[in-house]
Amino acid sequence: MATLKLDKVDKIYGDVQVLHGIDLDFEGNPFIVFVGPSGCGKSTLLRSIAGLEEASGGKIFIDGKDVTDMPPVDRDVSMVFQSYALYPQMSVEENMSFGLRMAKVEKDVIEKKVSAAAKLLKLDHLLHRKPKDLSGGQRQRVAIGRSIVRNPKIFLFDEPLSNLDAELRVEMRIQIAKLHSELESTMVYVTHDQVEAMTLADQIVVLRDGRVEQVGPPMELYENPDNQFVAGFIGSPKMNFIDASIAEVNGNVASVRLPGGEIVPLTRNDAAQLSAGDEVVMGIRPEHISQTQVTDADVKVASKVDVIEVLGALSFLYCKTAELERIVVQKVGYDNTKAGDDVAMYIDPAKCHLFKKDGKVVR
């Protein structure tokens, strides 16, 4: 259990700034996930916490201690890489104990720690194998075991599951979640995969171009995104975005005119920020559009099915209207709807998100 605090952390390579004033503050033993598109600075931020990169500005605190200028070994953190970075000539046991042996820890202490970690990770029957005789998932578990034996204040993971096939990735994801609850340690996990972020995190940090877009628990980001980027990044299939305009603002109700002329009245505390004629973006998640009317307030939009994907438990209808190229509708189960069919889309105004042209949400 350790607190982690970053205060205005910058990172500049030559004349390129890749991290811009990152402020973060976590207490307890949260599972923190840094998520964002490739190149947004996730690894650089993680490596700065590890001490593998020197911050160009700002301060980093672990458990209240300023570690900004400390070398990695003194920070009490341990990192698991995507590439595993195991020693090929060493057995599982030797790989796991390497750091402790280098630190001249007593032999019986090492044995106890390795055997406890191996048991936790179900590697106890593989201790004498070499990495080449292990599967990808087993190698990744050895890499994690090497971190566990060091009993760090914070575990750092950089896309640890990216090299595994889809099935194993799901299995390892569950293992890592269990590990977090068993070890009760702070973990910081980097991924570009929003499903991993949603399923593992207590706190998600969404990064874009070296800046924090939003921090919060998964469902808060899902239901209440601060901006269009977060709204579009979290959730699959993606939230539908419709370019629209404000028809009128009356008290706290902003009436949004869709391209086909339909009016969607949205109640917003900040409605006064908007005025008639403003261009806006309305967001609606695929699961919040129904083919049948659910409430009196539902707004009906006529459309045609362009493509349909049936997954069994769910179906995705890719619909078109005269004005809208693509609106994705999710339905539970499947029926005999097919491409080319005319269908109605019922949009519940209470489920709609509203963004200004600059991407900021209007609440």
Ligand SMILES: Nc1ncnc2c1ncn2[C@@H]1O[C@H](COP(=O)(O)OP(=O)(O)O)[C@@H](O)[C@H]1O
């Ligand atoms: N050593 C370096 N020198 C110059 N630019 C770098 C270096 N390392 C990373 N970058 C740049 O910093 C940005 C962020 O990289 P990175 O943190 O690896 O992104 P992510 O892990 O989110 O994919 C990228 O544009 C990358 O090209």
Ligand SMILES: [Mg+2]
């Ligand atoms: Mg990376």
